[in-house]
Each structure stands twice: as structure tokens, then as C-alpha cells.
Amino acid sequence: MITLYSMPSSGNSYKVRLILAQLGIPFKHIGVEYDGGNEFTKSDDFKRKNPTAKVPLIEFENGQYLSESNAILLYFAEGTPFVPENKLERARMWQWMFFEQNFHEGSVATRAANLKYKDRAHLRTPEILGPLLENGNKALDVMEAQLVKTPYLAGEHYSAADIALYAYTHSAEEGGFDLKSRSGISIWLKRVAAQPNHVPLEWLPS
Numbered sequence: 702m703i704t705l706y707s708m709p710s711s712g713n714s715y716k717v718r719l720i721l722a723q724l725g726i727p728f729k730h731i732g733v734e735y736d737g738g739n740e741f742t743k744s745d746d747f748k749r750k751n752p753t754a755k756v757p758l759i760e761f762e763n764g765q766y767l768s769e770s771n772a773i774l775l776y777f778a779e780g781t782p783f784v785p786e787n788k789l790e791r792a793r794m795w796q797w798m799f800f801e802q803n804f805h806e807g808s809v810a811t812r813a814a815n816l817k818y819k820d821r822a823h824l825r826t827p828e829i830l831g832p833l834l835e836n837g838n839k840a841l842d843v844m845e846a847q848l849v850k851t852p853y854l855a856g857e858h859y860s861a862a863d864i865a866l867y868a869y870t871h872s873a874e875e876g877g878f879d880l881k882s883r884s885g886i887s888i889w890l891k892r893v894a895a896q897p898n899h900v901p902l903e904w905l906p907s
């Protein structure tokens with residue numbers, strides 16, 4: 702069985718738990734929570750597994766490792782309906798997954814994390830939170846512009862891009878972002894949550 706090192710409260714980790722649950726892939730879960738997590742992820746033993754010292758991380762049965770949430774999503778999505786067959790739609794899935802890491806996570810998720818985690822209290826200054834709000838709103842507006850046109854980010858079908866962007870968008874209000882005024886995103890969040898075998902962020906394998 703594969704092992705997933707993941708942070709229960711983290712969206713990047715949730716992406717992986719969600720796709721594994723949706724695909725019915727069993728896994729052993731090793732939880733790394735944020736406040737105590739730094740010591741675990743910064744240990745030499747963990748850094749041998751993942752030199753970036755971050756979760757999520759997959760450990761395969763043969764002792765190989767795979768890190769970066771979106772790379773893990775694509776690994777498990779390959780050959781499933783979560784990767785569009787159409788070449789352009791597939792490229793659009795990647796487009797949104799790169800967008801997630803470049804524009805969305807660094808603003809929407811970072812602002813929520815700064816407000817949520819105790820050891821980030823020193824990052825709650827107007828100089829830091831202001832630009833994060835501005836950039837996060839821009840990222841959400843980009844998503845909204847797409848989601849008023851198509852049911853899913855890459856087009857007509859639910860794909861790995863929807864999993865990647867659902868993770869931090871569904872909890873964006875924790876970062877002070879307004880979702881109610883964005884009807885495309887609001888309807889899409891419900892559509893994603895209604896997918897077969899969808900699990901919430903809190904879900905962990907028993």
C-alpha cells in the first residue's frame with residue numbers, strides 16, 4: 702500500500718487525499734500537523750525522502766517518493782476520466798494547475814494561513830495582508846471569468862484542475878475573500894462537492 706505524508710489542515714495535502722478517495726485508492730496516512738509539523742518535515746530523515754521538506758509526499762511500496770501536490774494529482778489522474786482526452790482541454794487542465802501554484806496558492810492560501818496559524822501571527826501586518834488580498838482577488842476573478850462560461854475549469858469535464866483549485870478556493874473565506882459575490886465560483890464549488898466519492902478536507906482514511 703502507498704503511504705501519504707500529509708497535513709490534515711492543508712489544502713495541498715487535501716488535494717491528494719481527495720483524488721485518492723475519489724479513485725478508491727487505499728493508502729496509509731501519516732499526519733504532519735503544522736505547529737508540530739516543522740520539526741518532522743525538517744528532520745534529516747524526512748528531508749532524505751523529500752529535500753523540499755514539505756508535504757504532501759507519496760511513498761510508494763518500492764521505496765520511491767513523489768512530492769508536489771499537482772504532480773501527485775497528475776500521477777494518479779493519468780488514465781482516468783480526471784484527465785481530458787481532448788488535447789486542448791488537457792492542456793487547459795495543466796494551465797489551471799500552473800495558475801494554481803503561480804497565482805492562486807501564493808495569495809489565497811497564504812493569506813488564509815497567515816490568519817489561521819499561531820506561528821504566523823507576525824505576518825498579519827497591513828503591508829503583508831494588503832497585497833495578498835489584492836492578488837488573491839485577482840486570482841479569484843480569473844477563475845470567476847472562466848466559471849461563468851464553463852462548468853469546470855478546463856471546459857466541460859471535471860478534471861485534476863478542479864481538484865487542484867477546489868482545495869484552497871472552498872476555504873478562501875478564511876482568508877477574508879468574498880465568494881458569495883462570485884456566482885460562477887459558488888456554483889462550481891457545489892458542483893465539485895457533488896462529484897462521486899467527494900470527501901471534505903477533514904476526511905482521513907480509517
Ligand SMILES: N[C@@H](CCC(=O)N[C@@H](CS)C(=O)NCC(=O)O)C(=O)O
Nearest residue numbers: 711713738739742755756757769770
Ligand atoms: N508546492 C508544494 C507546496 C507544499 C507546501 O507548502 N506544504 C506545506 C503545507 S501546505 C508544508 O509542508 N508545510 C510544513 C512545513 O513547512 O514544515 C505542493 O504543492 O505540494
